[in-house]
Amino acid sequence: MAITTSTRSVLDVAGAGSRAAARDTGALAGGRVVSGAARRKRRLPSAWHLFLIPVSVLFLLPFVQMFLASVSPEKELVSFPPPFIPSRIDFGGYEGLFTQSNILLWLLNTVIVSTVGIASHLVLCSLAGYGFARLKFRGRQVGMFAILATIMIPTQLLMIPTYILFSQLGLVNGLGAAIVPWLSSAFGIFLMRQFFLSLPAELEESGMLDGANRWQVFTRIILPLAKPALTTLAIFTLLGSWNDLVWPLIAINNDQAFTLQLGLANFQGTRRTQWALLMAGNVVATLPLIVFFLFAQKQFVQTMTLSGLKG
CATH class of the missing domain: 1.10.3720.10 (MetI-like)
Structure with missing residues (x-):
């Protein structure tokens, strides 16, 4: 049996409310109206980014090194210590x-x-x-x-x-x-x-x-x-x-x-x-x-x- 008008209205009102809140230039936060300028300012980099960016680079580093090793010449990979950045790009590994x-x-x-x-x-x-x-x-x-x-x-x-x-x-x-x-x-x-x-x-x-x-x-x-x-x-x-x-x-x-x-x-x-x-x-x-x-x-x-x- 199909869902009738009142059920659809509940979902439509919920969806419309969320979309309107996303488009609105002001938002309620802690009982105060936050203007569009304040919201844009809040999206600016904060002090947390000084910590999160180095951590992200630390987690990304192994994958970058793995990719660089996959396009490195074989002679450079067996040398000690192996260079982090290859002297030339070699796709022989993928081939x-x-x-x-x-x-x-x-x-x-x-x-x-x-x-x-x-x-x-x-x-x-x-x-x-x-x-x-x-x-x-x-x-x-x-x-x-x-x-x-x-x-x-x-x-x-x-x-x-x-x-x-x-x-x-x-x-x-x-x-x-x-x-x-x-x-x-x-x-x-x-x-x-x-x-x-x-x-x-x-x-x-x-x-x-x-x-x-x-x-x-x-x-x-x-x-x-x-x-x-x-x-x-x-x-x-x-x-x-x-x-x-x-x-x-x-x-x-x-x-x-x-x-x-x-x-x-x-x-x-x-x-x-x-x-x-x-x-x-x-x-x-x-x-x-x-x-x-x-x-x-x-x-x-x-x-x-x-x-x-x-x-």
């Missing part, structure tokens, strides 16, 4: 990476694993998180506690029983062994539950008064408001599935099913002295994560603020 390895296949496998993992996390974790946040059923608190308790179990204790289970299901030595562990997670359910608890229940009550069922309320009212949380969940899932090495190293022995991290680990074992190729592989593995986070950082910060997961 050797794409000609001497199956980097494109590893990249494709990793993209498949990460895409399936992100999609399943967004669906399953949002459904489970909404159920624990809003639905009233017996054993809800106990069930949530049991799910969170699984986070405290060391991963090493689960390796052998998980491998036996996957072996009985016929999933080892295939791409399915890397996909199944990332279909859902306890942290994803907890993150979505915390975000749904921060939303006012009046929005759902308004939709139900208009005749919408629980599924329509969830898909048409709650999910559009949960975009920051879903983006944050996608970031965490991408980081975990993209950088996963230990489990694929145990469960996958077929080189056609290697993920990017597993392929680079084996590639490094056979070419220890070809540092330009290794650095080029690390750049290829790291760059997509950085680009994805730069596009999604606004939603990430917003979710950490609303869901109570701030450090």
Whole structure:
């Protein structure tokens, strides 16, 4: 059943209010009206930037050094001490990476694993998180506690029983062994539950008064408001599935099913002295994560603020 006028009006008023507040030249802060000039002045660099800028450079330095090493001549990389800035740009490392390895296949496998993992996390974790946040059923608190308790179990204790289970299901030595562990997670359910608890229940009550069922309320009212949380969940899932090495190293022995991290680990074992190729592989593995986070950082910060997961 479609959501009627009063529910749409609630959402329209909320959206219009936020847009009007963003366009307004004055904003309320601490009970005082702040003019447009004061807001522009507040956006100027503060004393915190004197601390944050050097810290940012410090965190960026390893990636810059890795990239410079990937375009450095091989002779300079084996010299001691190796120069930070190469004397000339040499893309031989990238050429050797794409000609001497199956980097494109590893990249494709990793993209498949990460895409399936992100999609399943967004669906399953949002459904489970909404159920624990809003639905009233017996054993809800106990069930949530049991799910969170699984986070405290060391991963090493689960390796052998998980491998036996996957072996009985016929999933080892295939791409399915890397996909199944990332279909859902306890942290994803907890993150979505915390975000749904921060939303006012009046929005759902308004939709139900208009005749919408629980599924329509969830898909048409709650999910559009949960975009920051879903983006944050996608970031965490991408980081975990993209950088996963230990489990694929145990469960996958077929080189056609290697993920990017597993392929680079084996590639490094056979070419220890070809540092330009290794650095080029690390750049290829790291760059997509950085680009994805730069596009999604606004939603990430917003979710950490609303869901109570701030450090």
